[in-house]
Amino acid sequence: MIADEPWLDKSAADCKAARTQVGPWETHLSALASEAAAIKAAGQWRTGPRTLLAVLGMHELERKLVTCLAWILRPDGHHGLGNRVVKALFERFGLPFDPTAQVRVTREEPRFTSDGKRTPADLIVRAGGVCVLIEAKVNAKQHGDQCARLARLWADEEATLVYLTREGTGPDGLPCSAAWKPLTWRHIAGFMTPPPNDASAGARDFLETLQLLYGSKGPSMLDEKTKFYMRHWQLLSEWATLRDGATREITAAVHTAAGSLDATLLAEAEHGWDMDLASHPTFELWRPSWQRGEVHAAIALQWKPAELLTDADPWPYVGVRVKKPKHPERHAFVKTMTEQLETYASRLGWSGSQIETGWLWWRQVAPTDAEDDLDSLTVECRTALEAGWQHLRSPLDDLFTG
Template sequence: MAFFASGPEADESRIADLATEWRAIVAREQETRVTQVAAWETQLAELRAEQEALLRDGHWVAGPDDLLSILGQSRQELYHSALLAWLLDPQGRHGFGSGFLEALLRRCTPDPPTAELNRARPALEVSKGKARADVVVSGPGLYLVIENKVDAREQPQQCDQLYESFGPEPGALFVFLSPSGRAPVTATGDAREAFKTMSYADIAVMLRDALACAPGKGATAHGREVASNYLATLEREFQ
């Protein structure tokens, strides 16, 4: 039978052994941590060097690439109205001819006026009576009125007044454009039926389709770039 030493001297010896063992464990752990930290620092330095190379060569990029977003104006209603009017102009240097205008009209009515659309002309901020329309496109047998809302609220009776003021025009059509394609809250009675709702996603679809078609003879490289850049804004902001 084995007997184990006991007493103060034996306890001190065991404590000393445990302390030695613990110091060895701590030393190994510290050595491991030092090795790991050195490896992490090496990897981090390699990653930083790789990032610097990407930045230097222009491959590490961030932020928007469309002009309106770069300028901080991607929710600016007046700019969207101006670009929309340009797209609806058959003589615009986008080269779409009357194709974009016709595509929009087909979303408004099953029987849109298509004859002589090349003679249609857009205008901004058109006033008549008590109303002011954001975009008006007029031509033979056509008077398209577009009320554009991005973030602003409708003014009291705004759409009713638009309908009352512009409704008597021959070929009058009304569009309420918004990010969601919601119905106008200020259109009542006949005006409610007259206003066709449209979303900015709808505009993006029409513009994407127009860009996919071969450009007309009047298209310029800059005009196509503007149209493509505006599509980027629509896809970034409203999809």
């Protein structure tokens, strides 16, 4: 697999020598696995999103963040912050704040231009005769004359115009604007800090989300996972280098399989590489007739180089693949294909089904005897493609011509 690693040579003598060299490595691996397991058991090895908003994929969705902001601006919300955020907002721009006045916060409040064009404001905050209009952006920029229209439509209330962004720029992208006062999401986090003891879990989650995305949590503190790596980086780096070489060899084995398919099959099938998927190399077998509207079908072999030899997708996989539909799981014909092919796919051992990603039936293809036997991986990939063609070409013909 990797030429400059002697224990990877396939000769009997070298393999015997390799066992001597691999032994200490296996001992190291067992010790590291035990150390990592202990750290995880103590809850100190943490990965993935750190806040609930991030877990739900809402941490950069503008409408969701504005909804959270509207919530914490209302003094009577269950967030437990009282009026501290709205008071800090007013003080930020030198506006008088009457703590006895009613605070009213509205989202998407619409007004209409003289020609009937609807223009909603992201947030309107009113208290004691003072009006603040907040136009919030996360990743997007202003559209056309949107901000100019907002300024005109709320001129009757002499609204203070606030442009809330990551960077603190005005609508024109410059640091300041004549009409609009810049504000950052980092400022919002500052208005909430430190949260009172009785602040709700939701308020704390929103605060941490803003701090992670747009602010700072102060001096960097190494977590136990990082400390583990720093203790063992030399050994782990050596293993990472080996994995890179191993994945290259797996890729070569799959290419060999695609290039050595049965000549009779290749005479019957259209075949080739899907060059649109650089991160997911894909070899396909198909007929021109396997197309109905936007649906294109093929028997495909695919792998993800970045995920080879990991828990995600350790090996290549073969299956029935459809292309083009934006939401294949909602497409009636794709659903019919999935149902009609189930019996044939099960005979091949293709039990996986991920219709939402365009894979109707599939299975992973791994070496048959041992994970270092890449010759058997080539054979298995080639055999899986050929068997898929033999068993599924007729059912697919019937589906697309019926």
